[in-house]
Amino acid sequence: MNPQILLVGTGAVGGYYGARLSQAGARVSALCRSDYDLVKKNGIAIRSVSGDYHFTPEKVVRAVDECRSEPDYIIVATKVLPEINIPDTIRKKVFPKTSIVLLQNGIDIEEPVASAFPENELISAIAFISVSRPEYGLIEHRDYGSIRLGRYPSGSSEKIELLAGLFRKGGVPCEIDSDIVTARWRKLMWNAPFNPISVLAGGADTREMAESAPALMLARKVMEEIRTLAEKSGHPLPPSIIDGVIESALSMTPSKTSMLQDYELKRPMEVEAILGNAVRIARRYDVHVPHLDSLYGLLSLVDKKNRKV
Numbered sequence: 001m002n003p004q005i006l007l008v009g010t011g012a013v014g015g016y017y018g019a020r021l022s023q024a025g026a027r028v029s030a031l032c033r034s035d036y037d038l039v040k041k042n043g044i045a046i047r048s049v050s051g052d053y054h055f056t057p058e059k060v061v062r063a064v065d066e067c068r069s070e071p072d073y074i075i076v077a078t079k080v081l082p083e084i085n086i087p088d089t090i091r092k093k094v095f096p097k098t099s100i101v102l103l104q105n106g107i108d109i110e111e112p113v114a115s116a117f118p119e120n121e122l123i124s125a126i127a128f129i130s131v132s133r134p135e136y137g138l139i140e141h142r143d144y145g146s147i148r149l150g151r152y153p154s155g156s157s158e159k160i161e162l163l164a165g166l167f168r169k170g171g172v173p174c175e176i177d178s179d180i181v182t183a184r185w186r187k188l189m190w191n192a193p194f195n196p197i198s199v200l201a202g203g204a205d206t207r208e209m210a211e212s213a214p215a216l217m218l219a220r221k222v223m224e225e226i227r228t229l230a231e232k233s234g235h236p237l238p239p240s241i242i243d244g245v246i247e248s249a250l251s252m253t254p255s256k257t258s259m260l261q262d263y264e265l266k267r268p269m270e271v272e273a274i275l276g277n278a279v280r281i282a283r284r285y286d287v288h289v290p291h292l293d294s295l296y297g298l299l300s301l302v303d304k305k306n307r308k309v
Contacts, residue, residue: 014077019055020170080273087116106273150180193219
């Protein structure tokens with residue numbers, strides 16, 4: 001079977017994984033905005049530690065209704081930003097057979113899509129990758145590249161098995177996780193401290209943060225707060241996860257976080273998805289999270305000022 005996939009967003013993450021699925025034989029069309037003309041003309045070049053290649057989407061569109069086929073999967077790989085309304089963006093191409101895949105950062109991001117399309121399968125996908133898009137039509141993959149899939153809020157399905165098989169065929173290590181919400185909390189253990197610290201520290205890369213005792217002390221405090229919130233939400237994480245996250249930062253190829261890349265390019269940062277939602281969960285359970293509060297307040301101001309520049 002060569003499923004029809006509509007990829008919404010051809011940034012670093014979307015472009016990389018869309019290309020891998022195309023290599024596996026899926027028929028991948030792409031919804032592009034700012035990079036539409038270039039991708040339509042030239043496709044996307046991938047420079048990867050595992051070998052360079054080129055991705056030519058089957059069709060490149062500016063709006064979903066320009067795509068004639070009924071997609072088996074819609075993979076949403078945009079940034080999670082308040083100004084992007086995902087249900088409105090994809091609504092015209094959501095058919096009864098369509099599975100919606102959220103390949104995005106953050107915690108507690110699924111509910112708006114789940115509420116908008118209650119009859120459709122919603123797949124939450126978490127990427128573990130060091131990748132960037134230095135310019136339109138070019139993606140640089142430096143390290144990692146695995147992905148984790150699960151049905152939201154829990155479980156698996158035949159279509160998830162099929163998608164996981166396609167990723168693996170395309171060279172992407174892929175695991176199916178029946179408790180994908182807990183997996184999102186694990187990913188937040190990395191994102192919540194290191195993404196904002198990299199920006200607030202004036203552009204620190206992963207190695208610089210991991211080798212800084214004061215930065216690590218702050219990161220640990222943030223991770224302890226995330227663990228508390230995860231447990232309160234019914235998704236406990238072991239204490240050992242904190243050392244594991246720090247070890248991964250020390251072992252990875254030094255790179256800029258996704259939030260730092262957005263900041264330097266004057267793009268909106270995923271402040272709400274990564275920090276704001278966690279803070280709101282803390283309010284819901286009446287949990288004191290002073291370090292998360294501080295990062296959220298500071299980064300919100302930095303993001304607002306950076307957008308005006």
